[in-house]
Amino acid sequence: xxxxxxxxxxxxxxxxxxxxxxxxxxxxxxxxxxxxxxxxxxxxxxxxxxxxxxxxxxxxxxxxxxxxxxxxxxxxxxxxxxxxxxxxxxxxxxxxxxxxxxxxxxxxxxxxxxxxxxxxxxxxxxxxxxxxxxxxxxxxxxxxxxxxxxxxxxxxxxxxxxxxxxxxxxxxxxxxxxxxxxxxxxxxxxxxxxxxxxxxxxxxxxxxxxxxxxxxxxxxxxxxxxxxxxxxxxxxxxxxxxxxxxxxxxxxxxxxxxxxxxxxxxxxxxxxxxxxxxxxxxxxxxxxxxxxxxxxxxxxxxxxxxxxxxxxxxxxxxxxxxxxxxxxxxxxxxxxxxxxxxxxxxxxxxxxxxxxxxxxxxxxxxxxxxxxxxxxxxxxxxxxxxxxxxxxxxxxxxxxxxxxxxxxxxxxxxxxxxxxxxxxxxxxxxxxxxxxxxxxxxxxxxxxxxxxxxxxxxxxxxxxxxxxx
Ligand code: ADP
Numbered sequence: 001x002x003x004x005x006x007x008x009x010x011x012x013x014x015x016x017x018x019x020x021x022x023x024x025x026x027x028x029x030x031x032x033x034x035x036x037x038x039x040x041x042x043x044x045x046x047x048x049x050x051x052x053x054x055x056x057x058x059x060x061x062x063x064x065x066x067x068x069x070x071x072x073x074x075x076x077x078x079x080x081x082x083x084x085x086x087x088x089x090x091x092x093x094x095x096x097x098x099x100x101x102x103x104x105x106x107x108x109x110x111x112x113x114x115x116x117x118x119x120x121x122x123x124x125x126x127x128x129x130x131x132x133x134x135x136x137x138x139x140x141x142x143x144x145x146x147x148x149x150x151x152x153x154x155x156x157x158x159x160x161x162x163x164x165x166x167x168x169x170x171x172x173x174x175x176x177x178x179x180x181x182x183x184x185x186x187x188x189x190x191x192x193x194x195x196x197x198x199x200x201x202x203x204x205x206x207x208x209x210x211x212x213x214x215x216x217x218x219x220x221x222x223x224x225x226x227x228x229x230x231x232x233x234x235x236x237x238x239x240x241x242x243x244x245x246x247x248x249x250x251x252x253x254x255x256x257x258x259x260x261x262x263x264x265x266x267x268x269x270x271x272x273x274x275x276x277x278x279x280x281x282x283x284x285x286x287x288x289x290x291x292x293x294x295x296x297x298x299x300x301x302x303x304x305x306x307x308x309x310x311x312x313x314x315x316x317x318x319x320x321x322x323x324x325x326x327x328x329x330x331x332x333x334x335x336x337x338x339x340x341x342x343x344x345x346x347x348x349x350x351x352x353x354x355x356x357x358x359x360x361x362x363x364x365x366x367x368x369x370x371x372x373x374x375x376x377x378x379x380x381x382x383x384x385x386x387x388x389x390x391x392x393x394x395x396x397x398x399x400x401x402x403x404x405x406x407x408x409x410x411x412x413x414x415x416x417x418x419x420x421x422x423x424x425x426x427x428x429x430x431x432x433x434x435x436x437x438x439x440x441x442x443x444x445x446x447x448x449x450x451x452x453x454x455x456x457x458x459x460x461x462x463x464x465x466x467x468x469x
Contacts, residue, residue, distance in 0.1 A: 007195055007198070010191075011195075012184060013187070014187070015186060016187055019182070019183035020176065020179065020180050022179070023176040023179045026172075027172040031168070031172065038161070038164075042161065043155055046155055047104075050071070050107075050148060051148055053070070053071060054067055054071065054148075057070045058138075058145055058146070064107070064146065067107065067115050067116055068115060068117070071107075071116050103151070103153060104119075104150070104153055105148050106119065106148070106149040106151060107146055107148055108121075108127065109145075111126060112128075112147070114127070119151025120151065127149075134150045134152075135147045136150075193221075197219040197228075198225075200217045201217055201228070204217050213239045213243050215232075215233075215236040216236065217229045217233060249414055249415060257293065257296065260289035260290070260292050260293045261289075264286050264289045295429075296431075299431045299432075300431070302439075303431065303434060303435060303438060306435075306439070306441070311438065311439070311442045313356035313359060313443065314357075315356055317352045317354050318352060318353055318354075318360075320353055321385065323353075323357065323360060323361065323385070324345070324364075326357075327344065328343075330365060331365070331368045338372060339377040340377065341379075341380045342368075342380075343380070343381070343382050343383070344382075345383070346384070346385035347385060350386075351465045355443055356439075356443070359442075359443075360394075360439070362435070362439065363436040363461065364383070364394065364396065364461075367396040368383065370432060371397075371400060374401045375399060375401070379400055380398070382395075382396075383395070384397070390462060391445075391462055391463050391464040392465060393461065395459065395460040396458070397456065398458075401453070401456075402456055402457055403418060403449070403457055404453050411449065412434055412447070415429070416433075417430040443463060444463075444464055445462050445464065446461075447459065447461050
């Protein structure tokens with residue numbers, strides 16, 4: 001929880017810092033540019049006012065005589081500036097400290113000699129054209145009567161200009177505050193969007209750690225978080241399914257061991273107490289139960305070895321026809337007794353398969369045994385071997401009861417029996433097909449079933465043809 005909260009703070013802080021630094025940078029640059037432009041504008045205006053004043057003087061006097069004192073006396077001697085007023089900006093009074101532009105501009109007469117000194121330009125000094133770089137001509141009736149030089153000094157700001165710049169700075173400050181606030185809100189929203197699913201996942205993981213494996217996290221986003229939640233949900237579903245199967249299997253094993261043990265201990269108790277007489281039939285019955293237990297334990301061992309990848313296979317090259325013949329011979333008698341026609345047919349020219357023949361016989365035997373159990377008298381069971389592009393196909397097809405579609409996806413599961421009521425009497429454990437699949441998988445093969453209820457089933461084993469041993 002603490003970590004999640006700190007992540008929220010981190011994200012919000014990062015967003016805040018990024019946006020504030022953005023605003024600060026914009027404020028800094030815009031402030032600088034505004035100041036520069038403002039100064040330039042001011043300078044231009046003052047220069048225009050200066051030119052207006054000296055032009056008026058020249059018009060009145062007819063020469064540049066006494067122009068310096070006229071400029072120094074400021075606007076008390078001069079009429080209001082022509083251009084300044086025309087541009088809509090009221091001229092500033094003496095309190096504005098910029099009314100005459102004194103000290104900012106020098107004036108040269110037609111000969112280039114300084115008549116109004118300022119900055120580096122001294123009175124009476126005559127300048128060459130090279131030193132008059134930043135100059136503006138003063139014209140009267142189309143004739144150049146003098147030149148204004150800018151000294152490079154910046155105008156002093158008056159209270160109005162100061163107030164204007166202050167307002168701009170205030171604007172930036174408000175913009176910064178607004179952006180900061182917005183960043184805080186957006187940062188918190190973003191942080192919550194990121195951390196909320198994380199929080200849900202953490203809660204679900206804690207619940208799983210506490211043993212509650214069935215967990216689902218609802219995250220609807222399509223991003224990485226959604227992917228993570230999806231992966232988690234799949235993992236949780238798979239874990240809880242595996243756990244359910246494990247529990248179910250333990251219960252099934254206990255149940256399957258219990259029945260034969262109960263029968264045997266019942267008989268033994270009765271024999272010990274002299275309630276029953278020891279007859280060969282009774283011993284035969286107990287022996288059958290012990291055999292059943294032995295098979296069950298052997299099956300479980302095979303499955304656990306297959307699970308651990310330790311199922312040892314004594315592989316050798318075998319002709320599929322030989323394999324079919326051995327299975328058919330083994331079950332011929334049982335089929336005959338049930339009046340079922342059992343046939344085995346292998347396609348001509350089949351390549352040999354490299355398999356553990358005993359294990360594969362166990363698989364085929366299991367399939368034929370199941371077929372015999374589920375096929376009524378007069379039915380048929382066909383064992384066949386064919387081949388296609390991916391390898392050899394061994395199939396057991398019967399004309400028996402078939403398997404209901406809803407049971408089909410489960411029949412390879414451990415302890416799955418379609419008709420649970422019959423399991424006790426017939427000795428079906430529900431492990432046969434699970435073992436068959438484990439053995440086929442260990443051979444890098446696959447096993448499938450197709451079935452139609454009431455018409456029969458076909459189990460097919462696909463074995464890859466690999467190099468001879
Ligand atoms: P079991 O040892 O109980 O037969 P299996 O794993 O071999 O267990 O089979 C699982 C279930 O599939 C059985 O309960 C059985 O009803 C059904 N089944 C298997 N083979 C056939 C078949 N050829 N025809 C109809 N049902 C079948």
